[in-house]
Amino acid sequence: MSGDIDIDLDRPGKRFGTIRLVHSDNRNAFSVVPVPIAVIANGDGPGVMLSAGTHGDEYEGQAIMQALARDLEPAHVTGKLYILPALNYPAVLDAARCSPLDGGNLNRVFPGDPRLGPTSALAAFVAREIIPRCRYAMDLHSGGKSSVYTPCTYLHWGGDLAHRRAKLEGARAFGAPSVVISGATANAGSMTAECDRQGVVMVSTELGGGGTIDRRMLGIGRDGVRRALAHWGILRDHPKPELAAPRLLMLQGKGGTPMAETDGIFEPACDLDDAVEDGQIAGRIYPIGELDRAPCDILFRGPGIIVSRRVGSLVRRGDLLYNLASPVDEAGLGIT
Numbered sequence: 558m559s560g561d562i563d564i565d566l567d568r569p570g571k572r573f574g575t576i577r578l579v580h581s582d583n584r585n586a587f588s589v590v591p592v593p594i595a596v597i598a599n600g601d602g603p604g605v606m607l608s609a610g611t612h613g614d615e616y617e618g619q620a621i622m623q624a625l626a627r628d629l630e631p632a633h634v635t636g637k638l639y640i641l642p643a644l645n646y647p648a649v650l651d652a653a654r655c656s657p658l659d660g661g662n663l664n665r666v667f668p669g670d671p672r673l674g675p676t677s678a679l680a681a682f683v684a685r686e687i688i689p690r691c692r693y694a695m696d697l698h699s700g701g702k703s704s705v706y707t708p709c710t711y712l713h714w715g716g717d718l719a720h721r722r723a724k725l726e727g728a729r730a731f732g733a734p735s736v737v738i739s740g741a742t743a744n745a746g747s748m749t750a751e752c753d754r755q756g757v758v759m760v761s762t763e764l765g766g767g768g769t770i771d772r773r774m775l776g777i778g779r780d781g782v783r784r785a786l787a788h789w790g791i792l793r794d795h796p797k798p799e800l801a802a803p804r805l806l807m808l809q810g811k812g813g814t815p816m817a818e819t820d821g822i823f824e825p826a827c828d829l830d831d832a833v834e835d836g837q838i839a840g841r842i843y844p845i846g847e848l849d850r851a852p853c854d855i856l857f858r859g860p861g862i863i864v865s866r867r868v869g870s871l872v873r874r875g876d877l878l879y880n881l882a883s884p885v886d887e888a889g890l891g892i893t
């Protein structure tokens with residue numbers, strides 16, 4: 558497995574091209590995974606990676622990045638934009654979170670390795686060829702087919718104090734109603750962890766989900782990307798946005814997250830953004846084929862704010878039903 562690209566990443570101008578990952582499997586002795594990329598470059602400003610489709614079934618970001626790649630021209634920017642609207646291209650074509658070629662979750666395999674299959678090879682190409690050209694990055698996620706999120710920017714709380722401050726400022730510029738922060742050790746294989754390792758300021762998002770495009774989330778994301786680009790000084794003729802004052806939330810560990818305790822049909826008892834208490838009923842699971850068996854009530858095991866909830870109603874034991882976060886302030890984050 559190896560990869561190359563059919564356009565120049567550094568010259569001024571606007572180009573559409575493909576990252577070509579050579580791939581061999583049972584269907585094709587020799588084939589190429591063509592990942593679409595747009596380069597828009599002009600002037601001396603910083604490099605920025607703008608991606609979506611890291612998970613193929615998350616659509617708000619894909620639509621936003623497709624439009625941005627068409628609409629922005631070199632005259633609009635100072636810097637180099639690398640726009641990847643369908644980053645895990647095989648997963649996007651399969652309407653799936655992970656790649657159908659190797660089952661790989663692109664947001665779990667950074668820094669990647671060209672020898673370990675197409676998903677890891679793609680991560681390696683991004684880590685070696687795109688991220689080092691950038692000072693900033695945005696990767697737009699949603700809940701995908703299996704969950705929906707409250708509209709938020711999403712920060713991996715790694716790096717030194719200045720780096721964390723820059724991420725939080727980027728999130729405030731983006732302007733989504735909430736900022737959800739995950740611990741620095743949450744996922745060492747994520748793209749944002751790789752950006753932390755390379756000193757690149759990355760702001761991610763969770764915008765809706767459910768395997769569709771929510772128009773409210775689309776509007777928040779579309780505005781937010783331009784606001785963040787203006788904040789970073791990349792958009793010419795675009796005033797710097799006022800920094801928003803979003804709700805700050807620290808993601809809780811999975812230990813307190815309610816999960817399905819039996820197989821069945823899940824009936825939720827709560828909605829996104831609800832503040833819940835320890836012992837409160839999260840929902841109920843009906844065993845499908847055993848009408849004489851009592852439904853299973855699921856309880857929250859601690860207080861929190863619901864930031865995401867499962868979409869599919871048919872659940873299996875072990876499925877996570879909600880993600881909870883706790884309110885936090887800048888002092889609590891250690892950045893005042």
Ligand SMILES: [Zn+2]
Pocket residue numbers: 611612615698699701
């Ligand atoms: Zn995602």
